[in-house]
Amino acid sequence: xxxxxxxxxxxxxxxxxxxxxxxxxxxxxxxxxxxxxxxxxxxxxxxxxxxxxxxxxxxxxxxxxxxxxxxxxxxxxxxxxxxxxxxxxxxxxxxxxxxxxxxxxxxxxxxxxxxxxxxxxxxxxxxxxxxxxxxxxxxxxxxxxxxxxxxxxxxxxxxxxxxxxxxxxxxxxxxxxxxxxxxxxxxxxxxxxxxxxxxxxxxxxxxxxxxxxxxxxxxxxxxxxxx
Numbered sequence: 001x002x003x004x005x006x007x008x009x010x011x012x013x014x015x016x017x018x019x020x021x022x023x024x025x026x027x028x029x030x031x032x033x034x035x036x037x038x039x040x041x042x043x044x045x046x047x048x049x050x051x052x053x054x055x056x057x058x059x060x061x062x063x064x065x066x067x068x069x070x071x072x073x074x075x076x077x078x079x080x081x082x083x084x085x086x087x088x089x090x091x092x093x094x095x096x097x098x099x100x101x102x103x104x105x106x107x108x109x110x111x112x113x114x115x116x117x118x119x120x121x122x123x124x125x126x127x128x129x130x131x132x133x134x135x136x137x138x139x140x141x142x143x144x145x146x147x148x149x150x151x152x153x154x155x156x157x158x159x160x161x162x163x164x165x166x167x168x169x170x171x172x173x174x175x176x177x178x179x180x181x182x183x184x185x186x187x188x189x190x191x192x193x194x195x196x197x198x199x200x201x202x203x204x205x206x207x208x209x210x211x212x213x214x215x216x217x218x219x220x221x222x223x224x225x226x227x
Contacts, residue, residue: 002039003046005221006030013215016208026208029074031200031218033058034225037065043221044071052076052095052216056083060090076158076197076216078132081105088117095158095197095216098122098134100145103152110151117151120158120197123180125173131160139180143187154188156195156214157181161203170203174210181211 006028013026029052032040040051040062049070053059054077063073075091078098084105087094097103097119110117121142124133134142146154159177161170181196197214199207204215219225 001223002042002221005223006043006046006048009217009220012205013208016205020209022208024213026212027195027214029076029197029214029216030221031076031216032062032222033077033218035218035222037062039222041065048221050074052218054078056086056090060086063090074216079106085109085112088115089113093118093120093155093195095120096122096132097152098124098132100142103142103146103149107149107151115151116153118153118155119146120156120195121146121154121184122158122160123177125159125176125180126162128162133158133160136176136180143184147188154184154193156193156197157184158197160200161198161207163202167203167206170206171210174198174207174212178211 013028017026027050029050030043030048031052033054050072052074073091075087075094075096077096079087079094079096079102081102088106088109106117122133123136123139124131125136146152157177157180161173164170177198184193195214196212198212199215201217201220204217207215
């Protein structure tokens with residue numbers, strides 16, 4: 001069913017974009033956390049080019065199944081500083097930079113291997129204690145700090161909205177994130193900030209209507225996770 005699920009999700013993406021008159025590219029990141037490599041291979045065969053993992057160690061094991069590495073790998077889960085080395089070595093885009101301390105750790109590890117690591121800044125717009133992400137008030141200072149580092153490149157923002165009973169309640173959260181994203185674009189070189197990562201299986205259509213151009217979808221593609 002993976003092929004059919006991908007097609008259904010893509011149609012929902014296209015329909016959401018059409019509702020608000022968007023024609024720009026929206027990247028579908030297939031979230032493979034706790035799903036087997038066989039599912040990933042099937043998804044890749046069915047056109048998925050971007051995969052998202054929550055844990056560095058799980059991703060390292062899965063990458064062994066893709067020696068030609070034709071996929072784009074996204075780290076979307078919380079990153080501990082002691083895993084920064086492996087994250088920099090194996091991920092194309094890290095979504096979850098949420099502090100100056102982590103920013104500096106990633107810069108240091110990227111410098112060791114001569115890489116400029118693309119990152120997103122994760123903002124906890126809804127101020128949920130159960131979620132990671134910097135406070136909105138800290139966002140300008142972290143942006144400024146990032147501009148001074150040689151081995152990280154801020155290319156956008158990531159937001160995780162609360163799982164409200166009424167999914168429409170996420171709109172204000174996404175609107176604030178979009179406003180922060182637009183503010184970022186004016187603070188970095190033209191064209192550098194280009195990704196607004198928000199929206200998951202339960203709310204990605206609303207995220208697209210509110211400006212997301214990267215959505216992170218797992219369950220709607222692969223089914224419920226087996227923990």
